Amino acid sequence: MVKVGIIGGAGYTAGELCRILLNHPEAEMVFVNSSSNAGNKLTDVHEGLYGETDLVFTDQLPLDEVDVIFFCFGHGKSAEFLSTHKVPERVKIVDLAQDFRLAAPGNDYVYGLPELQRDAIAGAAHVANPGCFATCIQLGLLPLAAKGLLRGDVAVNAITGSTGAGVKPGATTHFSWRNNNLSVYKAFCHQHVPEILQSLKTLQPGFAGAVDFIPYRGDFARGIFATEVVRVDESLDVEYFVALYKDFYKDAAFTHYVDKAIDMKQVVNTNKALVHVDKFGGKLLVTSTIDNLLKGASGQAVQNMNLMFGLDETAGLRLKPSAF
Numbered sequence: 001m002v003k004v005g006i007i008g009g010a011g012y013t014a015g016e017l018c019r020i021l022l023n024h025p026e027a028e029m030v031f032v033n034s035s036s037n038a039g040n041k042l043t044d045v046h047e048g049l050y051g052e053t054d055l056v057f058t059d060q061l062p063l064d065e066v067d068v069i070f071f072c073f074g075h076g077k078s079a080e081f082l083s084t085h086k087v088p089e090r091v092k093i094v095d096l097a098q099d100f101r102l103a104a105p106g107n108d109y110v111y112g113l114p115e116l117q118r119d120a121i122a123g124a125a126h127v128a129n130p131g132c133f134a135t136c137i138q139l140g141l142l143p144l145a146a147k148g149l150l151r152g153d154v155a156v157n158a159i160t161g162s163t164g165a166g167v168k169p170g171a172t173t174h175f176s177w178r179n180n181n182l183s184v185y186k187a188f189c190h191q192h193v194p195e196i197l198q199s200l201k202t203l204q205p206g207f208a209g210a211v212d213f214i215p216y217r218g219d220f221a222r223g224i225f226a227t228e229v230v231r232v233d234e235s236l237d238v239e240y241f242v243a244l245y246k247d248f249y250k251d252a253a254f255t256h257y258v259d260k261a262i263d264m265k266q267v268v269n270t271n272k273a274l275v276h277v278d279k280f281g282g283k284l285l286v287t288s289t290i291d292n293l294l295k296g297a298s299g300q301a302v303q304n305m306n307l308m309f310g311l312d313e314t315a316g317l318r319l320k321p322s323a324f
Helices: 012-021 077-084 114-122 132-146 193-203 238-248 298-308
Strands: 002-007 027-033 068-071 092-095 126-128 154-160 211-217 224-231 255-257 273-280 283-290
Touching: 002 012, 012 027, 012 298, 068 077, 068 298, 092 298, 114 132, 114 193, 114 298, 132 154, 132 193, 132 211, 132 224, 132 238, 132 273, 132 283, 193 211, 238 255, 238 273
Parallel strands: 002 027, 002 068, 068 092, 092 126, 154 211, 255 273
Antiparallel strands: 154 224, 224 283, 273 283
């Protein structure tokens, strides 16, 4: 049984982690740390867990009692925590923030996208969980990069639910503003672009184009739907690309190529990613969709934990979408 600690336990990603781990056949939650909620029950914050647990938040850090810790901090806080706390060498780390996603001297964190780095994750002590937009967009582009087929700039549009902004209320997450509304933010400068480029260049080192990413805020709670437009050889028919995608993801536990147009509702509340392609002359239109809190965060984090401990990659993650 893998013994788990969660640090930064009050946010959406921590709540989803708790939901998954409480029903994981090979994991036991030992502690959930939250200084602001110490002494309160998990269900006081994560109310969907009523009837699932009587566990109480703690401000203590019994790191020697666990095998793995999940960092559910805001960005920048993971590195800060590690500068002031000593984690036992045997304890593995999965960081859900962006602190260690980019390769750098002295950074031993493996980038945790299983469809790209399954073997490296399996041997890792420390994993940097990918960003939600980055996961969805990469899964739409990796098969092309693996064949060296990315040409020039890639145009990406993607829309995300309000949970992507975190649990702390803000002007753009307020219901009366978000409802029946749509807006662009961080056009061409979103923080997930560097990790997307890093992964694409891992598979296609000569790729010199830009990822022109325009993110949208949607008027729904969870999910990401992305479109990617790539210039391709006009002589290649769409069946070539369909076969390419099916082959690339044939062994993927949660990423599936779908022969018809996909909908976001097919993945919400699951750890799945769905991908579809269409071709229009010399342009390939790729659509990809995930749940931002699961495959885009906590579900993928548990998927990485499973790989790191030699468990069934799908353990605890066979979550079902809504039927309507």
